[in-house]
Structure formats: C-alpha cells, structure tokens
Amino acid sequence: MSENSKIAARFSKVLTPNYRAPAIAIVRGEGCTVYDAEGQSYLDMMGGIATVVLGHCHPRIVAALEKQSHLLWHTSNLFASTPQIELAERLVERSFADRVFFANSGAEANEAALKLARLYHRAHGQDRYEIIAFEGGFHGRTLFTVSATGTPAYWKGFEPMVPGVHHAPYGDPEAVRALCSKRTAAIIIEPIQGESGVRPAPAGFLAELREIADENGCLLIVDEVQTGMGRTGTLFAHEPSGITPDIVTVAKALGNGIPIGAMLTREDVAKVFEPGTHGSTFGGNPLAAACATAVVDELFPGGVLEESRQVGFYLGEQLEAMQKRLGENKVVDVRGLGHLRAVELPGSAAPVIDRCREAGLLVIGAGDRNIRLAPPLVIRRQEVDTGLGILEEAIRAD
Ligand SMILES: Cc1ncc(COP(=O)(O)O)c(C=O)c1O
Structure with a gap:
C-alpha cells in the first residue's frame, strides 16, 4: 500500500465521512508547490480553495506567526x-x-x-x-x-x-x-x-x-x-x-x-x-x-496585489486562447477575474480534475461541470503556462 493510500485509509477510519476519501495526503508546501506523502510535487492552482493567497509557507507570514507564538x-x-x-x-x-x-x-x-x-x-x-x-x-x-x-x-x-x-x-x-x-x-x-x-x-x-x-x-x-x-x-x-x-x-x-x-x-x-x-x-x-x-x-502598498494584476490578466488571456484551441465541444465557457477563474466543460469535471492531479496539477470543481482555478497571487507566468498545459491535455483526453 502506498504512503498516500495508508494515510487516506486512516483518514477514512476516524474522520466523519462528510468529506470524500482523499486521493493523496499533502505534507508540505512552498510557494505554489505542494508535496504529497511520497514526495511527489504538485503545482497548486487551487490554493486550498482560494485561501493561500501568498503561497505556502510565505516567509513573511511564517515570521509573523513565529514572532507572535513566543509572545x-x-x-x-x-x-x-x-x-x-x-x-x-x-x-x-x-x-x-x-x-x-x-x-x-x-x-x-x-x-x-x-x-x-x-x-x-x-x-x-x-x-x-x-x-x-x-x-x-x-x-x-x-x-x-x-x-x-x-x-x-x-x-x-x-x-x-x-x-x-x-x-x-x-x-x-x-x-x-x-x-x-x-x-x-x-x-x-x-x-x-x-x-x-x-x-x-x-x-x-x-x-x-x-x-x-x-x-x-x-x-x-x-x-x-x-x-x-x-x-x-x-x-x-x-x-x-x-x-x-x-x-x-x-x-x-x-x-x-x-x-x-x-x-x-x-x-x-x-x-x-x-x-x-x-x-x-x-x-x-x-x-x-x-x-x-x-x-x-x-x-500593500505597491506589493503583491499590484504585481499580481498582470499575471491575473495573463491567466484570463491564456484560458481564452485554450478555449479557442479546444473548441466548444470541449470547453463551453471560461469565466472569472484575476486569480479566480472557471473553465466550464460540457460534462462532469471530476475525471479532468483527477487527470490533472495525476499529472501534477491541483485544481478544484465548482458545481458539477466547472474546473475552478484559484491559485496564489504570487503564481508566475511560467507556472501558469505549466498548469494550463496540464489542464489542456486533461481536457483533451476527455
Ligand atoms: C462566498 C463564500 N462565503 C462563505 C463561505 C464559507 O466559508 P467557510 O468555509 O470558511 O466557513 C465560502 C466558502 O467556500 C464562500 O465561498
């Protein structure tokens, strides 16, 4: 049994079953990358469901937590x-x-x-x-x-x-x-x-x-x-x-x-x-x-919020370009703003989300037919390209 499966089995035994049995256990994160229990890395384009806005273990937040933890x-x-x-x-x-x-x-x-x-x-x-x-x-x-x-x-x-x-x-x-x-x-x-x-x-x-x-x-x-x-x-x-x-x-x-x-x-x-x-x-x-x-x-001021805007636009542009390449049989719509986006599929999003994860990308659903992207604001263009490359292949394979 793999390390991920062992942890998932423990999860399913003691936690109330309102959350579906997870496929992997995440043990560590840095910036826009997280690592599972077997050391496999994933590009995190869901940010803990639109939460990890500055990336995992951001040094400034770690320092603030550490300082306060002694006070x-x-x-x-x-x-x-x-x-x-x-x-x-x-x-x-x-x-x-x-x-x-x-x-x-x-x-x-x-x-x-x-x-x-x-x-x-x-x-x-x-x-x-x-x-x-x-x-x-x-x-x-x-x-x-x-x-x-x-x-x-x-x-x-x-x-x-x-x-x-x-x-x-x-x-x-x-x-x-x-x-x-x-x-x-x-x-x-x-x-x-x-x-x-x-x-x-x-x-x-x-x-x-x-x-x-x-x-x-x-x-x-x-x-x-x-x-x-x-x-x-x-x-x-x-x-x-x-x-x-x-x-x-x-x-x-x-x-x-x-x-x-x-x-x-x-x-x-x-x-x-x-x-x-x-x-x-x-x-x-x-x-x-x-x-x-x-x-x-x-x-603020002049910090991540301002710096992230261009990448937010870029994410939108790249999604639209992907939609054009794949056509409406594969992508019904792309929506959203900045670092909150969705790709609407003609059918269930679940198999595409699974394929993305298997290829090293974390994304999340929103309703049955949407893939939601909510990456940290610190995501770089190059990471956007990598993530959308995986997403496009996962949609194409549907
Ligand atoms: C718009 C909105 N409001 C409220 C909530 C609930 O937040 P929480 O899960 O922290 O209770 C969510 C969670 O997804 C949300 O998206």
Missing part, C-alpha cells in the same frame, strides 16, 4: 490584544468600514453579518428579519448561512431552514424588488458566485441592489469570503462597481491559510452590537491576527 497565543476577547487591533486598523484604513468583528471562518463572518442585520432593524424598532439571497449563492454551512445558500442540495436533511430567507435569480433586480418588503433585513450577495461556478454578477447589478436596498431601507451585505483580499485584482471584488456596501465579510485568504474571518461595517450599523449581543472565544486570536496583518502588509 501570546490566546487571551479571549475579555482583554485587548494588539494583533487584532492592528489588523482591524488596517482593514478599516483600506475599506469603507469603521468597525471590524473577527470570527474564525467565512460562515461565522456571514452568520455575524446576518444576525447583525436583524439586530440593526430591531434596534430601530422595526421587525425586519427576512433575508434576500441568490440562487447559486454560497454563504457557509451554519444553519443561517446554509439557509442563505441558494443551492437546495446543501439543505437536504437539515430542514427546517431558518425562516424568512428568499432566493432571487442572480442578476435579476426585478425579482429582488418583488421580494423586498417591510420585513426585509438585508440582501446578501457574492460579487462573483464562487462555489457554483465562478459566475460574476452582471454589470450594474451591485449598483441596482444598492439602490433597491436604499429604497427599501434594508442593508446590503457583500460576501467577499472567496473574492476578497486581492483575488480579483482589487482588495475587494465589489470595488470596481463603485458601490458602498453596509457590511462586507471576508475569510479564506485573509490569513493565508490560518483560520480567520472578519465582518466589516459602518459605525452606525456596528453600534447595535452592544456588549453581550454576539461573540467568539477565538475570534481575532493573536496568532491568526498576526498572520492576517502580515498578509495585508504584503499585499
């Missing part, structure tokens, strides 16, 4: 600790927000946002509790966030879902208008739907939602858990739309792999989160916050 690991939020204050100061400085709530994951950041939206209206004497979300959207696996998730397969067996959540077709402002009422607390949207296939919102849609939210008096929550922290070429993917959200959530890339999530909001919204209303033991943990602060400092 303080945990205090709880009963005390102030400087790493989370420093991180919040940076996020506030670089966004519309005045205040930050720290969580440990994307789901928890969204859970906080949805709860805050309800509380905000209750604090203003309005019984608004309904949420408008979108078909195909993904917001997490807690009961509230999975209720907001717009793919019913995720609800199966967990019903009844949180009441008052409605789903509109993504990109349809009239459907949103029709669902809006005096009971609507918030609209929640991903600027690009990641999990269901890297589907960017149609041009002008975010601006229309801003208008609808303003007319109706509800809040606009932008879920940037997958798109945030520079993945699409700006710190947040909503920025080019010119809108100002009421709440933004972020996680995944924020810590480059250390678990941390954040909810960003304005002063007047944040203030209803009075002491005791919400909380998290680990939220803003010093180790995680020190890593995330180093991530922000590496992205």
